[in-house]
Amino acid sequence: MSELGYIGRALRVVKDGEVIAAVQNKTGTLVRTPIDVTNDDSDSFQRFLPVPGRRGVDISVSGVATVDNFQVFLSNWNGNVLQDVELHNPDGSIIVADDGFFLGNLEFTGAFDGAVTFSATLQSSGPVQVVQS
DSSP: OOSSOOOGGGSEEEETTEEOTTEEEEEEEEEEEOOBOOOGGGTTOOOBOSSOSEEEEEEEEEEEOOTTTHHHHHHHHHHTOOBOEEEEOTTSEEEEETTOEEEEEEEEEEOTTSOEEEEEEEEEOSOEEEEEO
C-alpha cells in the first residue's frame, strides 16, 4: 500500500459475491441527513439536531455495458428486488446494508464511435455495518 493514498481499483463494488464486471468508476457516499430545527429565535443561523434524520450509503457505478453488468442490473430493475451489494474499501473494510441496496437509477449511453456505457445508483436499505475483513 502506498503511503500517499490508494489506487482507484482497490475500491470495489461487489454484487452477489462478485466484483461488478467492467466497472470503471465507482463512488461510495456515506449519508447523514440533518434535522433542521432553525426557527425565529436562531438569529438567521441554521441549527441542526446532533443526531441525523437519515443515515445510509449511496453507491454509484459506471463503466462499459456488458451482459455481466448492464443486463443483470436491467433484469433486477424490472424485478423490484433489493440488491446484494457490498462496498469493499482499500483499507480492507467492507460496508454492507442489512436489507441490501435499492437500485434507484440505471442509465445507459451510446456514442456513435464508442462502447455503450452504463451507470447505476444504489441506496442502502436498513442498518449499515462496517465490517473489518
